[in-house]
Amino acid sequence: MMTDLPKNKQALAVSLSLNGNAKRTAMGIEVEELNTDEGMSNLINVLDNLFLKDSLDSMYEAYQNFDKFQRPENMSISEYIIEFDQRYLKSTKFEITLPDAVLSFKLLDKSGLDYQQRQLTLTACASSELKYKNMKSALKRIFGESNVIPSNEEPIVKQETALYATTSRKQKSRNFPRSDTGKSNRFRNGNPTNRYGKVTKCSICQSVLHWWRECPHKSEAVRLTETDELEHKETEMEECNITLLSHDEYCPSKIF
Structure with a gap:
């Protein structure tokens, strides 16, 4: 011609x-x-x-060329569908045909999509009959010309130091009027502050001028539990700042 x-x-x-x-x-x-x-x-x-080539060899070569094909990462979904169709067409010349459902699933499996992307495609096909043309249509609608890369990487877990503060159990307030008559000589200007900068209070009458040991309402209050007493002791220890000084002139024979 x-x-x-x-x-x-x-x-x-x-x-x-x-x-x-x-x-x-x-x-x-x-x-x-x-x-x-x-x-x-x-x-x-x-x-x-x-x-x-021998007809059997040619048939097997056409089948291998189709069956082992996997979408490369640099190939778009539309290009992948065209290449998949061409390879399958060559195999049909040797009467190698697949049922529509099997061909649809093979198209999806060879697409290189991850689990979530495959599930999204199957959901798009759920509204219609499972046909090869419907699977191709769903892939084109969702991914089109995009170069889809599977997101199979494990999520990155970033560990960072977390800073937190703890507060002691709040003292149960007791219905006693505040009183300053029990003020001791230790706290002439009021109770000292705690580590958070707040003025400490008497656990019995909530006064800021004395602690529970010097409280005038102590005899009227409900007897403190062992937990309360331990908490008071810990509070006193926490608020007590001690500075140790050493100097050869004062203590030449000891090291502090």
Whole structure:
């Protein structure tokens, strides 16, 4: 269809255009066999004997070419569907066909999508019958020309130091009027502050001028529990700041 050469000249022209083993094989054919109207058929038969694979080998090669195909990361979903179709079409020439559902699932499995992306595609197909064309349509609608990369990486867990503060159990307030009559000489200017900068209070009458030991309402209060007493002791210990000084002039024989 593409040449004006007469049929008896076509085989000779094709033989001269070949390369490598094909050309050497063609040149071994008698000129009389090529210079006829059946010359092209004679040439093709000779070349087929040398290069044409066995039908079973060709069938297996077509199947392997289709079955082992996996979408590369740099290929968009649309390009992947086109390539998948072409490979499957070649296998159908050898009567290798798959049911529609199996072909649909294979298209999805070979797409390189992660679990969540596959589930999203299946959800899009749920509203229609499971057909190969419907699976292709769902993939195109969701991902289209995008180069989808599976997100299979484990989530990054970043550990950082957390700073927190604890507060002691609040003292139970007792219904006693505040009194300053029990003020001791230790706290002439009021109770000292705690570690948070708040003025400490008497646990009995809530006065800020004395602690529970000097409280005038102590005899009227409900007896403190052992837990309360321990808490008072801890509070006193926490609020007591001691500075130790050492100097050779004062204590030459000891190291503090």
